[in-house]
Amino acid sequence: MPIIIWTIQLILIPALSPLGIGLIKNMKAKLQNRQGASIFQPYRDIWKLLHKDEVVSVDASWIFRCAPYIVFGITIVVGASIPLFSSLGQGIISSDMLLVIYTLATGTFFLALAGIDTGSAFGGFGSSREMTISALAEGGFIFSLLTLALTRGTTNLFGISAIPMSLYDQSFLPTLLAFLGFFIVLLAETARFPFDNPATHLELTMIHEAMILEYSGKKLALMEWASANKLLIFTALGANLFFPFALAQSSMMGVVLIGIFAFIFKILVFYAAIAVLESSISKFRFFRLPDLLLISFIFNIIAIGLLNYL
Amino acid sequence: MLGIFASPMSFFVSLLLFTIGAIGSLIAQKDDALANWWGGLFAIAGSLGGLIFATSAMIVGNSMSFSLGALTFPLLTFSFHVDMLSAFFVFVISLIALFCSFYGIGYVKHYYKKYSIGALGFFYNLFILGMMLVVSSSNGLFFLIAWEVMSVASYFLVIYDRKEQSNLKAGFLYLVMTHIGTVFIILAFLLFYTYTGSLDFEVIKSGVALIPLSIKNIIFVLAVIGFGTKAGIIPFHVWLPSAHPAAPSHVSGLMSGVMIKTGIYMMMRIFLDILQPIPTWWGLTLLIIGSVSALLGVLYALAEYDIKRLLAYSSIENIGIILLGLGSALTFSSFGMPQLALLSLVASLFHTLNHSIFKSLLFLGAGSVINETHTRNMEEYGGLIQYMPQTAFFFLVGSMAISALPPFNGFFSEWMTFQSLFQGIAALDFSARWIFVTSAGALAFTGGLALACFVKAFGVTFLARPRSQEVLHAKESLPLLRVGMGALAILLLVFGLFSGFVVSFIEKVGRNLSIFHSIPSFVSVLPNQSPTIANFLRVSGPTFFAFIIVACIAVALAIKYVIHRNQEIRLGATWDCGTDLTPRMEISATGFVYSLMTIYKGVLMSRIHHDVKYFDEKTGFLQKSRTVTLSAKDVYQLYLYGPLRKLAAISSEKVKNIQSGNIHTYIVYIFFALVVALVFAL
Structure with missing residues (x-):
């Protein structure tokens, strides 16, 4: 039985992530009074790209060629080591919060290097902007998880998700504040509004798209898929660490199924929130983003301050 | 067998080898090649000796006190005391000196016929000898002599390339600053003498009860300024970014990797060993100093476009991280929590070891690049990965390790530092707690900024297209240089994967200090696991690394053989929007950090300076060239x-x-x- 759970744990993120992107796009289209593409369109896109030949710049080095595999591989590994539908993983695999944060940073590192590698002006600026945002988001990211680690007494992510949330507990308000901080980081790290516009190739606004501009064919498919994975990973972190209910506590078939359905439900809520957000606000000017990230950090500081009175 | 190697004799053999290396290369200075090989080989032999001595001393685990003859100077005895802390630092010095010497033999070749190689060999060996004495001496006066040998020898190495006017200035600044620091150290030692009547560290330690608290506090301030100047804490760091880049690269590696750690060693020796018990504010002060140094150090590193200055500033950042560990160790020990104090001390020692490896590797890599391109300005690099693929690979490994990316060793020591700060937040209250929160915040932001800094350092240097003619003539570095760098790069991975093993070793070192003698171990010693602390889960290095590698390879194979077998990859030009894409259009070092420098304007006081040249000076209509410099203001x-x-x-x-x-x-x-x-x- 655990083998089956591990298989589900391993493939759940890459299997569901394109669907998530399709859902957000579809919801946004509906909100904008458009028909919108099918929610399965991202799968078709990836399949199509995977069967195309590719063009690689003559200036590119092995970093550019290897980066998609590394970036994608890292999202798979991280996806498998965070709580998705159960909190059973404790002790089986390393899912320390700092390890997860820094492993994700390794992906960002190679993505940014790949952006510089081809010598295109777009790629370099994309990397510069990406590193700027991720450098500023790091504080909020670590501290929002730290607030949880302090309330639950462990930095293990499965450990954090194993302790049920109580509405009447004094840790409720700090958790809520930490969640607000985390949500800002989520938007920043996964290149959504108001940090980045995932739908455009206009050079003034793009960050993530600028870095992967030179990719084509299979490598582009991997990059797109990896970024969908990353969105799902962050959403799963937000859903399962801050709202840890209905997670499977044993490996019984029924409990696991409930866990998976609960997971999908929570993800749906998050994605709907992102879609509504993206339809209702505009992208911020680049130099206003630090304010937003600082707010995320301050939320977490307040949360930790409130923990004083536990 | 180990007993023989862990004896004073083997330590003296190692010291003797350095001495022979120093004097021999001075005698052989007529012949450049001979002097180089003589100095280099004896440095290698001496380092190997030191490595064997230190390793066996740490395994045997007893303290040794011995002295060199019975000289009858008042107050001065040439007495040594090597406990495990000293042995650990001897280990770090020897390890880095070993690989820097390999590199040095190859690197020095381009100084042939330009400068005296004999003098370089002399001062190089003397410098390492001085550092070995500093961490093993147990008499205040003897220590000061060793300290001076180390400082003066390194001064001559800094001004070695003396045709460059700026190097002489840097050397002078270094000499002045290091002696201002020494003044504070002498004052601290004099206070020791006044109250305990001895300059011998062992005697001082046993008589520490005689020193009143107010004097202890003064000694703390003096020692922090004195040793902090050597370690490069902000604001006493001003010499560091100019002196380290001036020296030949293998010496820069030693200075940044090891020499600044002697300041850390003495802080540990005095605060954690000699002056126990200590008041709380010492540790908290070190935490604040550490946070400031870490955050400002990385911001200044980010603002640099001189590759060696960038690395020098990043050393300041890492000294800050080491001080965060040490500061929490002091705080915990003053609150009577020896277990947590030990954890923090181990974090600090582990980061000392790790930083010395990756920083020397990065300096060696930078040295190879400078050797080929004849400039330290990163704006004139670009595309070097095509010309120096192996050097680029080693530099990449170093960059990943210093940015604390798993599975390299930097991550594990930073992880431990984070954990000890988190433990402080959880365990302490009120003001101490808030200082820990601030420190953890500083460390979190430092981590993010360091990542940006090294994406810039690696990306702008090695990727994209060459931005100057010099790059086009660059060749892969000589085999000896690659041996030095390659070995260090392997060490980074090995110490990362087997961090659990290394940590259990360092924990033994920490427990050798008398305040930690009686507490139980926090490490579950299994060879492939990192420490388990209370209910914080272990981070298993090898498994995780294997998992990532397997995932990446599986994806690559699946794509290649399952999804699309006969794939075609065509080479084409980078998309150029229809214009001719020139290297001038790609991102520069300045451009890369422009946004971060604008955001941190309040701290960096960054400003843009335009330098315009005209064809027509008087009227100023026709611009000939325009140079834009974005730099941080030198507020200090x-x-x-x-x-x-x-x-x-x-x-x-x-x-x-x-x-x-x-x-x-x-x-x-x-x-x-x-x-x-x-x-x-x-």
């Missing part, structure tokens, strides 16, 4: 050292007034001086 020079220098100049001018040139006046001065001295003495 402007607001701290500048005024101090002015003050010194003015007061010297005033003091000059008593110099009348009349011999009778001078006799009166002597008389008064004598009377005053007698009054104090009696």
Whole structure:
């Protein structure tokens, strides 16, 4: 039985992530009074790209060629080591919060290097902007998880998700504040509004798209898929660490199924929130983003301050 | 068997080898190649000796006290005391010196016929010898002699490339700053002597109860300034970014990797060993200093476009991280939580070891690049990965390790530092807690900024297209250079994967200190696991690394053989929007950090300077060239050292007034001086 759970744990993120992107796009289209593409369109896109030949710049080095595999591989590994539908993983695999944060940073590192590698002006600026945002988001990211680690007494992510949330507990308000901080980081790290516009190739606004501009064919498919994975990973972190209910506590078939359905439900809520957000606000000017990230950090500081009175 | 290697004899053999290397290369200075090989090989042999000695001393685990002859100078004995902490630092020094010496033999070749190789070999060996003595001596006066040997030898190495005017200036600044630091150290030692009547560290330690608290506090301040100057904490760091880049690269590697750690060693020795028990504010002060140094260090590193200055500033950042560990160790020990104090001390020691490896690797890599391109300006690099693929790979490994990316060793020591800060937040209350929160915040932001900094350092140097003609002539570095770098890169991975094993070793080192003797171990010693602390889960290095590698390879294979077998990859030009894409259009070092520097404007005081040249000077219509420099304002020079220098100049001018040139006046001065001295003495 655990083998089956591990298989589900391993493939759940890459299997569901394109669907998530399709859902957000579809919801946004509906909100904008458009028909919108099918929610399965991202799968078709990836399949199509995977069967195309590719063009690689003559200036590119092995970093550019290897980066998609590394970036994608890292999202798979991280996806498998965070709580998705159960909190059973404790002790089986390393899912320390700092390890997860820094492993994700390794992906960002190679993505940014790949952006510089081809010598295109777009790629370099994309990397510069990406590193700027991720450098500023790091504080909020670590501290929002730290607030949880302090309330639950462990930095293990499965450990954090194993302790049920109580509405009447004094840790409720700090958790809520930490969640607000985390949500800002989520938007920043996964290149959504108001940090980045995932739908455009206009050079003034793009960050993530600028870095992967030179990719084509299979490598582009991997990059797109990896970024969908990353969105799902962050959403799963937000859903399962801050709202840890209905997670499977044993490996019984029924409990696991409930866990998976609960997971999908929570993800749906998050994605709907992102879609509504993206339809209702505009992208911020680049130099206003630090304010937003600082707010995320301050939320977490307040949360930790409130923990004083536990 | 180990007993023989862990004896004073083997330590002296190692010291002797350095001495022979130093004197021999001076004698052989007529012949450049001979002097180089002589100095280099003896440095290698000496380092190997030191490595064997230190490793066996740490395994055997007993402290040794021994002295060199019975000399009858008052207060001065050449006595050594090697406990495990000293042995650990001897280990770090020897390890880095070993690989830097390999690299050095190859690297020095381009100085042939330009400068005296014999002198380089002499000072190089003397420098390592000095560092070995500093961490093993147990007498204050002997320590100061060793400290001076180390400082002066490194001064001559800094000004070795003396045709460059800026190097001489950097060397002078270094000499002045290091001696200002020494003044504070001497004052601290004099206070020790006043209250305990001895300069021997062991005697001072046993008589520490005689020192009143107020004097202890003064000693703390003096020691932090004195040793902090050597370690490069902000604001006493001003010498570091100019002196480290000036030296030959393998020496820069040693200075940044090891020499600044001698300051850390002495802080540990004095605060955690000699002066126990200590008040709380010491640790908290070190935490604040550490946070400031880490955050500002990385911001200044980010603002640099000189590759070696960037690395030097990043050393300041890492010293800050080490101090965060040490500061929490002091705080915990003053609150009577030895277990947590030990954890923090181990984090700090582990980061000391790790930083010395990756920083020397990065300096060696930078040295190879500079050797080929003849400039330290990163704007003139670009695309070097095509010309120096192996050097680029080693530099990449170093960059990943220093940015604390798993599975390299930097991550594990930073992880432990984070954990000890988290433990502090959880365990302490009120003001101490908030200082821990601030420190953890500083460390979190430092981590993110360091990542950006090294994406810039690697990306701008090695990726994209060459931005100057020099790059086109660059060749892969010589085999000896690659041996030095490759070995260090392997160490980074090995110490990362087997961090659990290394940590359990370092924990033994920490527990050798008398305050930690009796507490239980926090490490579950299994060879492939990192420490388990209370309910914080272990981070298993090898498994995780294997998992990532397997995932990446599986994806690559699946794509290649399952999804699309006959794939075609065409080479094409980078998309150029229809214009001719030139290297001038790609991102530059300045451009890369422009946004971060604008955001941190308040701290960096960054400003843009335009330097425009015209075809027509008078009217100024036709621009010939335009140079834009984005740089951080040197606030320390402007607001701290500048005024101090002015003050010194003015007061010297005033003091000059008593110099009348009349011999009778001078006799009166002597008389008064004598009377005053007698009054104090009696």
